[in-house]
Amino acid sequence: MIMEGGQYRLGDVDYWFDVEEFETLIERARLLPPQDWQAEDLWRRAVALYRGDFLTEVERVWCVPKREQLREMYVESLIGVGRCHEARSEFQKAIDRYRLALGVNELREDVHRRIMHCYTKAGRRSEALAQYHRCREILRQELDIEPSAETRRLYEQIAGKRPD
Template sequence: KPTRTVRALLVFLLLPRDHTHRRDMIAGLLWSDLPNKQARNALSTTLWRLRQVLEPDGVPKGAYLLANGSDEIAFNCASDHWLDIAEFEQQTGRALAIPVPLLEQPDLQALERALDLYTGDLLPASYDDWALVEREQLRRLYLNSLAHLMRCREHRGEYGQALTAARRILDLDPLREEIHRAMMRLHAAQGQRARAVRQYDRCRLVLDQELGVSPMPETQALLAQIRRSPDRQPANDNPPAETPFAHALAELQRARQEFAQAQERLQRAIGLAERLASLPQSSLPARNLSEHGKIDRS
């Protein structure tokens, strides 16, 4: 079974999928806590172990890894392989480019298959800057695609499936207040007023515990609208009209939610830039490979 460092090296070579990498750069990023010589030795050992996995006896050397005596390492993108991340990015990107009213059932099914490829964070045990950046990008794409799916299902009146997508979003990002509102509307549309009210209570609790703030005015207005609706009578699927003042408050809260995340990403980017700046210019990526393919990481 591949070790954590072997898996990390493979992912690093695959992302991005069309570049070669200098050994010094890889060693400096993946073994930043070691002196240069020890980091290079660790890279050589890990590369040898990765080759044993990808190119065992009977598989030609260079079939998957291009590192034959040069100071550059790359994944052979011309090889016969399938990459789940490439499929995920391609299919979700295609679906996101289609407006909600124009998505048809085959499009939704393709989007759901793509979302099933995302089984968790990329390299969750790694805290290297490059891994954190890739992990965050994939997570955002996953959440945005789920939100698109939720809106499409709601537009089609498929409230149960829309609720399933909404729950998956909140499992990863419970502070998404617009998703809490969507779930309130969806429960109300099914005539489940009590569940809609409980969803508001969950939203209020998580915002208070994590941010020390109350729900947005439009969320409170939606709650009032739902409470006025009789049992078993669907509420209006559209959120109440947003006044300029309410909109300003909503934007302020969104900014507060995103500020801490932005600060963290900035610190990671600064650390990565400083680390790259300390490397010799000759260790930076040099050239591109041929058109990329895909790999099965099972």
């Protein structure tokens, strides 16, 4: 650290910030389709960098938005890995990643829908329907709301198919 003009700055040394790397990996992964092997590599590297909530030991208002942003980016990374598996029809692996994402934020209806879709593609209709009911129960308990029209349409589409 060098003090110059009443301010501190880093000297002329190389440095590396995990948060900066995490954000860069995600920005790069967003540009690639899930079929691209590089996309999965970038998403996985981002997942590996995330070590939990940002600056939990700092109880200042200023870091809360960044903490929440990074947590959602972690969820996005888990979803990204899941979508890569889904693109290769590796439905159970995709479901496993999506479940990890729900472990961070169980209110993400889009993730519940991805799981429903994977179960359906894997021929596991009853599990897809059960996922809808879990989603509906979580939304009722936590927010006192019903699933979105998009989620209900997917449920109705799956429910209308032949049993597995």
